[in-house]
Amino acid sequence: MTTTVTLTGTGVPFPSAERAGPGVLVSHDDVHLQIDAGRSTLMRLTAAGISPHQLSALLLTHLHSDHVSDVADLAHTRWVQDHLHGTGPLPVVAADGHAPDFLRRALTANAYDVEVRMQHVQKAPPEVDGHWFALPDTPAEVWRSPCGRVGVQAVRVRHEPVEQAVGYRITTPDGVVVVSGDTRVCEEVAALSAGADVVVHEACRSSALAEFVEGTPFETIFSYHADTVELGAMAERVGVPHLVLTHLIPEPTSPDQVAAYEADVRRGGFRGRLSVGHDLLTVTLPAGAAPADGGTGPSGASGRVTAPDGGRR
Template identity: 75%
Template sequence: MTTTVTLTGTGVPHPDAARAGAGVLISCDDIHLQVDAGRSTTMRLAQAGVGPHELAALLITHLHSDHVTDVADLVLTRWVQDHLHRTGPLPVVAPDGRAPAFVANLLDAFAYDVEVRVRHVQEGPPEVAGHWFATPDVPKEVWRSSCGRVVAEAVRVRHEPVEDAVAYRVTTPDGVVVVSGDTRVCDEVADLARGADVVVHEACRASALADAVRGTRFETIFSYHADTVALGEMAQRIGIPHLVLTHLIPAPRTPEQEAEYEEDLRRGGYRGRVTVGRDLAVVTVGGPA
């Protein structure tokens, strides 16, 4: 078996042709888990050679728009193609609370399209198989593949004022992958990530840009994202062997700017392997970047 991690989107709410909205694909042979589905996720999956019909589940970390704008596209595309693949509704795993209502209302804007397609082509309306869980304060299993080879756990993270934000820990026969979602550096993610082989973590150059953003709205935004220096300290303290940075604030435009992210981690004391994320970058669990 081989487990791979593909960054389907490394961007933020501001559009960037090189960086789709937040998303991470974890694949173990024929089991594909998509974590979050920001802008253009469906297209990035196509570039990665994975269709919506091949997803075992979509795991949602939280309901910020840049993490969920492409959920509708995944659901509708899977539905339109169901006559070819017969894979049925998309399983969506997310914290209980506001997620069920979000999913229930997801396709309201497409009511006419659904009506026309059902009348002429489709056998029935699109459906989502919701798997909701109470947001746990300690890691808890929230999903398991039918074969039992792949397990996902979740824990609450610190992304206030957003409610019910979580990180995921995915265990496969090859190793462990943790995806932080959006959060400041916190003990909850540290505990979840202990013993992981690869940690995909959001990254914000808050320390480096503190003077530039002081007194602006960005100072508030930075307060609930993960400072790269603090992230480096945490990653070294708990022994993360490979740290993959995504949701990059600000988006690096040059190799020199990418290097600044790694320099921040080193300033925090981190000595492990670093991948500064680009869309469609692939990491093999237990193997080279």
């Protein structure tokens, strides 16, 4: 058995033909957890071989639109297809506060579609199975798979003025995966990452581009994202074996620009395994294991990454 971590989207609000909105799929056996659902998540999930009815839960890090713009599509498509699969409403795990209202509005936006489909095939209106948790200052378990083998912890992160922002730590029998969500480099994610095998962290070239953004709105935007140099220092201090960068600001569109991200993180002191994310990049745990199907992994993409050397150093 293996665990796979697939980036379903590595983009940001700026539209990109190459990068879907933010999202990560963590799969172990028949447990499939989607963290965030930005633009085109459903298409990337389909490319990864996962349909909405197969998701065990959707975990939301926060409600910035780039992270949730495909939530309605996921939940609604699962409802439209439920007569085929019968898996019921999509379980959604999120910090309590704005999330229940957001989900309610997202589902009711399609009221006319619901009305006419219920005259046809669907028997009841769409809903989600909400698992709302109190914002935790220290890591706290917020979900566990019915089989008991996959657990999820959450902790609040630093994305102010967004207060209800969390990162997740997912533990499977194969290892530990951390997904930072949107945050500055912070002690909360550092603590969450201790002992993790893979840390998927948002990345922003704040210090490298400081002089170019000074005095512009981008200076403000950069201030609540994770500076790549600081991130390298944090990951080294914590001993992260494999750091995967996502939510890339700005989008790297050439090998040189990818290398600039790597150089920033190395300048911060990080010596572990480093991947600059692209859509459908897949990491397999335990490091060095072949995917469960013995094939190309759920992505079916050339971006599959394994760590045959066990990772670090």
